[in-house]
Amino acid sequence: MTGGPLLAGPLTSVEETIERLDAQRYLIDRDAAVVAYLAVRLEKPVLVEGPAGVGKTELAKALAGALGRELVRLQCYEGLDEAKALYEWEYAKQLLYTQLLRDKLAETVGDAATLREAVERVAVQDDVFFSERFLLPRPLLRAILSEAPVVLLIDEIDKADAEFEAFLLEVLSDFAVTVPELGTIVARTKPVVVLTSNAAREMSDALRRRCLHLHLDFPDAERERAIIRRRVPEVSEALAREVAATMARLRKLGLRKLPSISESIDWARALVLLNADTLTPEAVTETLSLVLKYEGDLRMARDNLRSLLNPN
Amino acid sequence: MEGPILDFVRALRAAGVRVSPPEAADALGAAAGVGIEDRDTFRAALRATLLKRELDRATFEELFSLHFSPFGAASAEVATPPPIPALRPLPPEAYDTLGAPLQALLDQLLAASDLELALLVRGAGEDALRSLDSLLQQGMVGRSILDSLGAGGADAALDRLAAALRAAGWEDADVRAWRDLLRDELERLRATVRGVVRERYDRVEAERRRERFAREMGRAPLGTVGDHESAQMRLLVERLGRKLDSLPELRRHQHKRGALDLQRTWRANLQCGATPFRLRWKEHPRRKPQVVALCDISNSMQSTVRFLLHFLYRLQDRFSRVRTFVFVSDVLEVTEEFGANAVEVAIAHALEPPGFAYYSATNYGRAFERFLDTYADAVTPRTITLILGDARGNHTPARAALLAGIGRRSRRLVWFNPEARLSWGLGDSAMQEYLPHCTQASEVRTLTQLELAIDSLVTRPGGDASSSFRDVHKN
Numbered sequence: 001m002t003g004g005p006l007l008a009g010p011l012t013s014v015e016e017t018i019e020r021l022d023a024q025r026y027l028i029d030r031d032a033a034v035v036a037y038l039a040v041r042l043e044k045p046v047l048v049e050g051p052a053g054v055g056k057t058e059l060a061k062a063l064a065g066a067l068g069r070e071l072v073r074l075q076c077y078e079g080l081d082e083a084k085a086l087y088e089w090e091y092a093k094q095l096l097y098t099q100l101l102r103d104k105l106a107e108t109v110g111d112a113a114t115l116r117e118a119v120e121r122v123a124v125q126d127d128v129f130f131s132e133r134f135l136l137p138r139p140l141l142r143a144i145l146s147e148a149p150v151v152l153l154i155d156e157i158d159k160a161d162a163e164f165e166a167f168l169l170e171v172l173s174d175f176a177v178t179v180p181e182l183g184t185i186v187a188r189t190k191p192v193v194v195l196t197s198n199a200a201r202e203m204s205d206a207l208r209r210r211c212l213h214l215h216l217d218f219p220d221a222e223r224e225r226a227i228i229r230r231r232v233p234e235v236s237e238a239l240a241r242e243v244a245a246t247m248a249r250l251r252k253l254g255l256r257k258l259p260s261i262s263e264s265i266d267w268a269r270a271l272v273l274l275n276a277d278t279l280t281p282e283a284v285t286e287t288l289s290l291v292l293k294y295e296g297d298l299r300m301a302r303d304n305l306r307s308l309l310n311p312n
Numbered sequence: 313m314e315g316p317i318l319d320f321v322r323a324l325r326a327a328g329v330r331v332s333p334p335e336a337a338d339a340l341g342a343a344a345g346v347g348i349e350d351r352d353t354f355r356a357a358l359r360a361t362l363l364k365r366e367l368d369r370a371t372f373e374e375l376f377s378l379h380f381s382p383f384g385a386a387s388a389e390v391a392t393p394p395p396i397p398a399l400r401p402l403p404p405e406a407y408d409t410l411g412a413p414l415q416a417l418l419d420q421l422l423a424a425s426d427l428e429l430a431l432l433v434r435g436a437g438e439d440a441l442r443s444l445d446s447l448l449q450q451g452m453v454g455r456s457i458l459d460s461l462g463a464g465g466a467d468a469a470l471d472r473l474a475a476a477l478r479a480a481g482w483e484d485a486d487v488r489a490w491r492d493l494l495r496d497e498l499e500r501l502r503a504t505v506r507g508v509v510r511e512r513y514d515r516v517e518a519e520r521r522r523e524r525f526a527r528e529m530g531r532a533p534l535g536t537v538g539d540h541e542s543a544q545m546r547l548l549v550e551r552l553g554r555k556l557d558s559l560p561e562l563r564r565h566q567h568k569r570g571a572l573d574l575q576r577t578w579r580a581n582l583q584c585g586a587t588p589f590r591l592r593w594k595e596h597p598r599r600k601p602q603v604v605a606l607c608d609i610s611n612s613m614q615s616t617v618r619f620l621l622h623f624l625y626r627l628q629d630r631f632s633r634v635r636t637f638v639f640v641s642d643v644l645e646v647t648e649e650f651g652a653n654a655v656e657v658a659i660a661h662a663l664e665p666p667g668f669a670y671y672s673a674t675n676y677g678r679a680f681e682r683f684l685d686t687y688a689d690a691v692t693p694r695t696i697t698l699i700l701g702d703a704r705g706n707h708t709p710a711r712a713a714l715l716a717g718i719g720r721r722s723r724r725l726v727w728f729n730p731e732a733r734l735s736w737g738l739g740d741s742a743m744q745e746y747l748p749h750c751t752q753a754s755e756v757r758t759l760t761q762l763e764l765a766i767d768s769l770v771t772r773p774g775g776d777a778s779s780s781f782r783d784v785h786k787n
Contacts, residue, residue: 014346014353030352030353030356031352031355031356031359032356034346034353034356034357034360035356035357035360037345037346038342038345038346038357038360038361041345042338042341042342042345044338046360047364049366091589092589095587095589205330205364208364208365209332209334209335209364210334211364212338212342212360212361213359213360213361213363213364214360215366215369
């Protein structure tokens with residue numbers, strides 16, 4: 001299923017993008033494919049926004065597969081800082097080396113007449129300890145240092161703080177990061193950057209300016225059917241259609257949490273395991289908890305079961 | 313293709329969508345990357361580079377259809393070119409009767425696809441189109457474009473060609489075949505010109521409509537716009553909300569980690585001989601940025617209160633630390649209501665809160681007292697207290713000292729009054745008594761004024777309500 005070496009090359013057209021993502025079992029609509037293609041072609045980061053579970057993260061994974069690149073993932077959360085996203089000095093290792101090299105150090109400073117002179121001598125050598133050897137690369141630095149081009153996924157950027165977002169700007173516009181002790185490190189190969197956001201927080205204009213923008217929304221019933229068929233090949237055509245149509249109606253009920261595409265896939269899979277070949281009220285009641293995760297939502301769906309399955 | 317895209321960018325900016333120069337450059341790059349043959353792909357490329365906020369989508373789509381109308385194969389108005397039939401070659405002396413400009417034009421026409429034709433017309437008509445201003449000018453502008461392309465007097469030229477061919481001894485059928493072919497091509501050109509002119513006129517008209525709308529919207533009293541919460545309205549409120557993003561009190565987080573805490577580091581590393589393996593950092597006290605909004609929902613406020621509540625709802629939607637209260641003579645917190653319900657429901661609830669003496673007469677003094685009794689802890693030195701009200705308390709005691717108390721507790725005390733500044737203090741309005749205690753007081757009768765008031769709220773350096781700095785925002 002993964003793209004062989006034949007497929008691993010730059011994308012040359014929108015059609016090819018669609019095909020190669022399809023080979024990764026990711027069905028993409030044309031608009032989104034245009035953005036994905038442009039992201040690779042123009043070497044610009046993409047900011048993907050949309051409700052939870054419409055396949056934002058999957059897009060990055062599929063893109064990595066389609067391009068035959070490694071996926072480097074940075075999961076954002078409140079309080080994420082440079083040390084966890086970019087690099088950290090391996091403090092313990094530095095300390096260990098100084099301990100092990102004590103003799104060598106003593107040699108260096110041994111015949112120094114004054115303390116000042118000893119400090120001077122160590123100072124000349126201190127870049128030994130602040131070199132890439134002691135740098136612990138975190139996802140961002142890994143993506144930039146990588147010899148082979150990668151796909152960098154910065155997931156749920158809206159969960160990170162505004163300061164971190166500002167810090168990202170350098171990475172996104174120049175594909176470079178600045179480590180004070182080492183200077184600016186420019187990417188050896190330009191990564192394809194995908195940022196995803198659930199709009200928990202409004203992203204800054206500066207970030208938006210540097211990115212292409214893609215808004216992913218829930219697919220229509222027809223596309224959802226195709227997606228279910230693509231991901232769960234065992235499911236019958238008729239059942240996939242029913243699941244997709246029911247999902248579309250569920251999303252219109254005014255639930256607290258809208259069921260996502262991954263939940264339709266899980267649902268279809270469960271129905272196949274239960275040998276259901278059509279959506280009966282019993283089968284739905286048994287499996288509905290796979291789709292709806294809140295008690296109130298479940299109750300509302302059960303109350304409307306009849307109209308959900310049979311809109312006429 | 314650069315010209316039309318840049319025109320489109322200008323139109324987006326005029327409609328209030330923020331597009332920076334690098335984004336415009338990206339749009340050109342993206343358009344070059346995908347080509348312009350497929351309209352949907354082209355639109356997706358522009359969308360990815362120019363449309364960065366979902367909320368501008370409607371504007372984008374509308375302007376896109378105005379700027380890049382489908383003069384491709386999909387358009388019914390422009391006939392697709394018939395395949396050029398194999399005709400008897402024209403003798404040179406007959407061909408020359410057409411004249412050089414028309415010859416060049418016909419060559420282009422025969423080779424051009426519909427899209428190329430549309431681009432050709434747009435290019436030739438740039439100046440003429442710019443002067444297009446009214447519906448009546450369409451014919452004239454169209455003619456001048458045709459002339460500049462060399463198609464003026466084309467019919468007469470075709471007649472001359474036919475006569476010359478007949479004189480050369482051609483048969484009628486052959487003459488007619490040539491004549492029909494060239495006439496069809498010219499008709500295709502005319503249809504394209506009509507389409508392009510029409511499209512430009514629609515655009516001019518749409519821009520005018522938008523300007524008119526913005527102007528009227530800005531001037532209309534808040535009460536009249538509040539009734540229909542249309543998409544446009546939401547857009548405007550959303551824009552106001554975006555302005556508030558830069559308010560320091562509303563910025564979400566401060567730095568989490570402070571400087572190195574030597575004492576705690578020392579203690580934590582005692583067991584390894586005080587070699588600092590584990591570093592400890594000082595913690596910053598978390599700032600709790602807050603806005604506390606108090607909205608008068610009494611009868612005298614009826615005309616504007618829906619709009620103001622709508623505004624507060626959006627405000628709370630955007631920022632987690634906003635608490636909303638409504639009052640008549642009693643005060644009630646509606647933060648929860650706003651958080652849990654859709655905007656219409658939330659506003660309806662806020663306007664008729666359960667267990668609330670709604671029909672009692674407005675009493676600002678008592679409302680302030682109740683507020684201080686029940687919710688005093690909501691106001692901290694970090695808080696902006698925002699009061700939305702007309703200060704009309706039915707001649708009940710104003711008790712400005714209580715307001716001063718609220719002002720002292722908060723960082724800033726801001727009053728938005730939906731009445732004209734001139735009537736402040738007239739009749740039962742106690743505004744003049746409250747004024748000295750406000751850090752800022754603004755008249756917000758129209759959207760434009762609300763925007764100005766928010767602007768000054770954002771740009772003004774954080775003046776302290778308890779300091780002597782008590783000037784009043786004048787507009």
